[in-house]
Amino acid sequence: MGFGNVLVIGSSGIGKTTLIKAVLGPDMRIAPATSSKGGQRLEIYESLSVPFRIIDAHDMGGSFLARQLSIRAVKNWSKDNALDGNADNDINVIWFCVEGKSRKLIRQQLADLSRATDVWRSVPVIVVITKSYAATEREENIALVREQFARTRRRAENLKAVIPVVADTYQLDETTFVAPEGIPELIAATNEAMPEGVRAAGEDIASFSLKRRRAVARSIVAASATAGVAVGAVPLPFSDALILTPIESALVNALATLYGIGKGSAAKKLLGTILEVGTVSTAAKAAISALKAVPGINVAASVLNAAIAGSIVAAIGEGTMRVFERIYVGEKTIDDLDWARELVESRLSKELVAQGTKIVGKLSGVSAGADPLKAVAGLISEAIASKQ
């Protein structure tokens, strides 16, 4: 299998580092090929779960002078690499990063990026619109980028895709957030844009894609569980799981988008079935009582409730992810409602109680000065991240 190189370029603060981390996932590492030739250090990253290396180019931003210097640095670096004749150092695809929040700057940014990468004029380009938090603006921004790209010196056919991305969960307030978006699409589009010789084969990319989707899914589950912790801590009698409905609903919908479950009536039925398990089912109620009855707990009621709420959301998320994964790979269909219900229920009854007991147990050991809710959220996120 080949291993292509992606050059990532864009202004400082635009989200390049965050994007690279999101694409390469937890096993990201600095590639041996990293160079600091010509006084310009360019970091090259790779990971076993993605079929290409990523080169973090120098930031292209700031003053006019700084911009010129950055442009020159990238050009010099590329000339160096072109001269040494090492095909491993070819640039196969370029990601132009522009920020979704600053439309005014998109034109200037695209012009700069195009100029800075002149030596790779025939290399395929993917424009990544970073920080695309406002879902309603995504289509409009894509159109704006396409229009502006046509005015750069590049040929239109070199623009392979324009992808709005949310690389990391964006927290609007304690209980609402914008889920990661666009990462698996970016990986697929990049692989697609690679020259034949370095492109990963169909099966490889499918399994890469599944692994990366799972990593994104876990970050959505963790953010939702943290929201569940905040809601669970409110001083209301936490007698049933209904107060978690909005969070679970946002969670299940975000995962459905991630796994391409669709929005038709069959999909709605499936999502409804899963949400019932999380809120009104006997499985949910039994799990709550079991966790409340864990012996020897010495924490405030609000903290215990927060831990239970967060754990329930995490269990629903993990179960939903597994359901959607099996559908995504074609082993199951969205009509297999009984199977889906059983899978999510079993997460709630077995895993949740085991997991929740562990977390509640660890809480007694949290130091008195620490914020107990932060500690709860941290423990739950850790547990989610450590799953295989």
Ligand SMILES: Nc1nc2c(ncn2[C@@H]2O[C@H](COP(=O)(O)OP(=O)(O)O)[C@@H](O)[C@H]2O)c(=O)[nH]1
């Ligand atoms: N929540 C969230 N923050 C982001 C995202 N992209 C960038 N940021 C934030 O924006 C800032 C700059 O991002 P960074 O990746 O360092 O930009 P770089 O200079 O282009 O590498 C950091 O504080 C990031 O956490 C995103 O998708 N979600």
Ligand SMILES: [Mg+2]
């Ligand atoms: Mg950076």
